[in-house]
């Protein structure tokens with residue numbers, strides 16, 4: 001058994017510049033966001049026209065909150081679901097409740113892991129067994145994320161994500177139109193070319209609710225035991241599975257075609 005990376009958490013860098021302290025978007029940024037928002041709306045409408053049964057996987061991250069806002073403000077016929085792994089941060093559950101109230105016109109489906117898979121795995125590997133190896137970590141992601149995702153996608157024609165190319169090395173070659181070979185479905189990433197700055201400008205301009213952890217230097221938020229704060233200059237996904245190489249840092253939900 002390897003040493004738990006929890007022991008290294010004491011070295012987590014202090015927060016250099018919380019999101020809450022960012023500058024208000026200037027005119028050029030506002031214009032860029034307006035232009036890109038129009039493109040995203042056109043993309044969403046083109047997806048709906050081609051795929052009547054389409055769902056959006058809402059991770060409740062900043063990017064996904066932009067898409068939630070666009071879908072719910074326009075009452076677009078796109079189902080929204082969230083994978084509740086059972087290990088999310090309290091701040092994420094608070095946001096989920098806030099989102100359900102803020103966008104009362106939208107239905108937010110919550111998918112949970114299959115206990116018949118989860119209980120034996122935890123019994124064998126321990127409650128935090130995902131720290132012991134990449135294989136264990138991927139098995140935990142498989143049970144808590146991939147299997148519920150497959151159930152959420154059952155019977156659907158396509159799915160939508162809030163992925164951006166700039167988020168990590170594993171996402172740089174993704175297109176806005178993709179294909180999910182695992183679930184055998186078209187997959188769309190309408191925010192693919194947005195920058196971090198543009199995402200936050202949209203959130204500020206439209207007063208979109210967001211996870212309080214973003215103000216504590218968590219740009220990318222997953223499960224509580226597998227996410228930590230980063231310091232200025234680090235890759236935005238550096239706080240996810242920080243004990244692994246960048247090339248392995250995906251849970252399997254998003255693989256390029």
Ligand code: SF4
Pocket residue numbers: 085087130137138140141142144145222223225226251
């Ligand atoms: S992110 Fe961590 S806790 Fe969450 S499903 Fe993956 S390994 Fe398990």
